[in-house]
Amino acid sequence: MSSLSDEAGENVFEVEQLANNLEGRILLVDSRFKILADTYNRNCGKYLVTKETIHAMKGEEVAYRYIGKQYLQVITPIQDKNNDKSDVRGLIIAMVSLQNCNEMSEYLYDQRDNLVGIFFIITLIFSVLVALLIRNNFRRMQNELDIIAAGHQEEGLGQENFREFYNLSSSFNKIINRYKELENTRQEFVSNVSHELKTPITSMKILADSLLMQPDVPVELYEEFMNDIVHEIDRENQIITDLLTLVKMDKTQADLNITSVKINDLLEVLLKRISPIAEKRGIKIRLETMREVVAEVDEVKLSLACNNLIENAVKYNHDDGKVDVSLNADHKFFYIRVKDTGCGIPEDCQEQIFERFYRVDKARSRETGGTGLGLAITRNVVLMHKGSIRVHSKEGEGATFIIRIPLNYIS
Structure with missing residues (x-):
């Protein structure tokens, strides 16, 4: 291994160049505290034994800033690659003038x-x-x-560069789109209501005109036409009743009259009411209750919803068909299932059947006296109770409606 003195002689030029770049002074001291190199050429060969150099020989780096003399002194030990503090070969002492820094500080202060x-x-x-x-x-x-x-909602707000403006524009555009959807729904609803209310009136006018145009109408034909007019009046009344029901349900849920109701008894009452209609067509209605279910519901509205489902299961069923109504519950919800053996619902129509005035078979609905509002009313009632309703059906294989409602009402 070469001595520190030999290495200093070989690299004296680099050391002097570094000192010039730093505008300072560099000393190289061996392990005996002898100065081997001094870029100022003042103390070569002398010994430098101070408290700082003694600490540094122990492997500690010492740095001082002497205010009075305006320079920064840094003492760094020279060690082998194993970085053993006990094996220090010498020291490098660098002293850098702080005059330029002080002058720059004073300049910036001024x-x-x-x-x-x-x-x-x-x-x-x-x-x-x-x-x-x-x-x-x-x-x-x-x-x-x-x-x-001014009424031009087609374009909406432009998307701005700033994130805040972008978020504001996006939110406002969502409001506009929602408004468009509501407006389209309103226009469609008004159109459907006008059509549904106009149809029975048109039928009654045709029947009445037919009677007026024939002076000598047979009594049998007269009675037949009057029965048809009564049927259309009943249909008109049913449409108006269902519309009023929907309007009431569109209000806040504070209209719910929540009481503790035994669902088993509620379904039994409904089946007794509908059974005579089903028996005329040979349709068998069966109620299956897995357990006694008591829930917090609006009895009147839930009866209306279940009545619509069971009536539809009878109306759109085949003669001599079956309707199975079942009731079950778990620790949180109760479930009502209405299954029929009727004509079924096409898969592409199952998402729309809960919309107002939507009918899968318009001709069949008119024959059965359907208004297209029953399932919309049922869905509204279920949603008001924080529940859900779904349908499983294949065309020609009947349909199954399942209602799920919490046992305890969630306000």
Whole structure:
């Protein structure tokens, strides 16, 4: 291994160049505290034994800033690659002048007012630019809102560059789209109501005109026409009743009259009421209850919902068919299942059957006196009770409706 003195002689040029770059002084001291190299060429061969060099020989790095002499001194031990603190070959002592740093600090301190002024001007310019950009975005948005307010909702608000404006525009566009959907639904509802109310009136007018155009109408034909008119009046009355029911259900859920009801008894009453209608067509209705179920519900509204399902199961069933009604419950929900052996519901129609005035077979619905509102009423009742309703059906194989409602009402 070469000695530290030999290595210092070989690298003296690099050491002097480093000292010049730092505008400071570098000393190289061996393990006996002898100065081997001094970039100032003042103390070569002398010994440097101080408290700091003794600490450094133990492997500790020592750094001091001497205020009075205006320089920074750093003492670093020279060790082998094993980095063993007990094996220190020498020291490198670097002393760097702090004059330039102090002069720069004094200069910056003297220029602080100018720097603050420049920073203020830059900040002011930046703030003005941002304010102008925000103002332009607000004006653009205001113009677009004025256009929308005038009745032109087709385009919606433009998507702005700023995230906040983008979020605001997106939220407002969602409101506009929701408004469009509600408006389309309203127009469709008004159109459907007008059509449904007009149809029975048109039929009654045709029947009445037919009677008036024939002076000598046979009594049998007269009675037949009057029965048809009564049927159309009943149909008109049923449509109006269902519409009023839907309007009431569109109000807040505070209209629910929640009481503790035995669901078994509720279903038995409904089946007794509907059984005579089913027996005329040879349809058998069976009720299967797995357990006694008591739940917090609005008895009147739930009876209406279940009645609609069971009546539909009878109306759209084949002669001599079957209707199975079952009741079950777990620790949280009760389940009502209504299964029929009727004509079934096509798969592509199953998502729309709960919409108002939607009918799978319009001709069959008119024959059975359906208004297209029964399932919409049923769904509204179930949703008001925080429940759910689903249908399983294949065309020609009957349909199964399943209602799930919490045992305890959730306000």
